[in-house]
Amino acid sequence: MSATEVYINSTAAWFPNEPVSNDEMEQYLGYINNKPSKSKKIVLRNNGIKNRYYALEKGGKSTHTNAQMTAEAVRELFKESPEQLKSVELLSCGTSSPDQMMPSHGVMTHGWLPEADGIEVVSPSGVCCAGMHALKYAYMAVKTGDVKLAVATGSERFSGLLVSGVFEDEVQHLVELDANPYIAFQKEFLRWMLSDGASAFLLSDKPNEQGLSLRIDWIEGVSFANETEACMYMGTEKQPDGTLKGFMDFTPEEIKNKSLFSIKQDINLLSDNIVALGGKKIKEIFERKGMTAADIDYFMPHMSSEFFRPKIYEMIDVYGGGIPYDKWFVNLSTVGNVGAASAYLMVNELFKSGKLKKGERLLLLVPESSRFSYMYAMLTVV
Template sequence: MSESGARLRDVYITGVGAHLPGPAVGNDRMEDHIGRVHGRDSVVGRRALRWNGIQTRHYAMAPEGAVLDTNAGMTAKAVAAAIDAAGLQIGALQHLATATTQGDYLVPGHAAAVQAELGAGPMEIASYQSVCASALMAAKGACLQVRAGEADVAVAAGGEFSSRWFRPGFYEGTALVDAKGRLTTEADFLRFTLSDGAGAVVMEPQPRAEGLSLKVDWVDLTSLAGRFDPCMWAGSTRADRADMASAWSHAGPAAAHAAGAVALLQDFELLKIVIRAWIGVWLEKVDSGRIVPDQVDHLLCHYSARSLREEIVGLLRNTAAMIPEEKWFTTLPETGNIGSASIWVMLEAFMKSGRPKPGDRVLLIVPESGRAMIGFMMLEVV
């Protein structure tokens, strides 16, 4: 333990890293890459691409299905890049907090797999599993380790390998495909929305000696799971998703797969309601003074689709919580929606963009549709 006594320390992000596998895949080649269910063009694919506004994305799986990397492998590469950006060596790492929607294993946790891929020595690890907001769960855990003096170098990382779940064989022969060979909308939309990659940030109790760092002012997470059924889930059918006794493990893997209870699914009608719940939490932050919009110089808001951004902006436009769109920064069109990795991939691009200046305040917002969660992180450029 570092010498800190009872005094809490400041925390700084001193390095940001990202890893995007393979070449960028454009919309014209996307369905060739992930495959066609029963050889048919998707009924909703073009509509999904118009809805999400993504132009290119990356996959860790080749068109014929060969695995080019793993979730843990991609996350380890992002961690190594972040540590290098901080001017450190892997051996300096004392706490590794990782986030993912679905790791390579059912057991053990993602952090253990990432540590092994790094070839790192003994350290403390923590695995956070949810959807997009798990990135800020890991960030808060890593931040508190440094703030309390438990670690001098901590990393928060997020990684996703969504494409392995999107191969046609994962759906064919299940209840998710109708008699005409068409995949249900709640599954098909996600095939055109999610992609692969990883991102990471290094946290230390002092800023870098050279270059820019980001002081962590605070990290807040709010879950509204007590108010909503799952909105994005894997492990149950749509009808039974709120009944824990009906989860896939009770039926067994073969029966659950046949019922379409293992695939990743999204309830788009519920999503419209959840968006308003996210905005409600945002407004509460503003009303309490936790967020002062006029003092925010840059907003990095993770959203899964351009249309969701438009809806968020529409709801906020006439409120005191609105942050002008010219202050927003995103990489969604170029890198796609990478779940828990998205916010760090976005932050890495932002730090390289030339936009951040000393004294600027940067607000990160990560809403998650899994079961209605939203996270906020306030940073200051130093």
């Protein structure tokens, strides 16, 4: 008996409100110390982002929750046949910015889908890899024959943590920022990179009868937490010995004064490890599967910033034989860094572009700096 194949038969994306240009950002996020940012232009120059989306009105009032956006992306999968949503047996939702700690993001999304049946729901956590973990769970459920129809999602809603009240005066960092672009990934400068949105895939054990599908050939991941400290963190504070002290061990006053729920990164760890560690696993996968760069038609790396494009290129050149830029498909500049949704959004845009031909292969790479985890996947157009 041959193993069950798994196919992505439909993809969808859902963004809140209208795209926000670089010039409009502070109308939504507010001004730190009531002054226009001096760092914004430097950061945007490096990250290459032109538009992003916020689940906010101008002035910072929220318009959508993460779960609402995710439910809309799921609904979008079935816009041609809404009744098919009743046939879904599994909902697997990955995010790094749930609306609350409990209940889980997945069940909150399910709660916004009253037209669905009672189904299994899972909520992989983490950071950028969370969406890929959700995809892998759905893939394995279909692969094993446990379900025939599953939905996987990736989503983020970080805008509520990017508003000006969360951040301190940036002036002290400006001189460092010009000299060292990695400073942009440290704390307040992350607010010029992150974007809100949701995306969803419909997985089945059969390909589409008409039109194209994407067969999932494999999905693999690796964590280097056994050999590295935490690099990106939120709701915690890094201690001098490299360990993390979580929010439950702080007083309410300390949580506020230390801006514990802003996102922070250890830039020294980031610059030393994020690309190099990802390359180690690429090399191992390529060698084990007998792959070369020539086997790949589209390379789709999740990048938090265009700053990393040449660094990823060099890494692939060393470990995988080089993938020319004309094989890259990245939409960071138009949608921003949507974390756990980014890989989904690239696949969705390419799948609907009309460019794909049967037999072409797509390599996905999703790095996560939190404690250096990586996910990789190969899709074949059928």
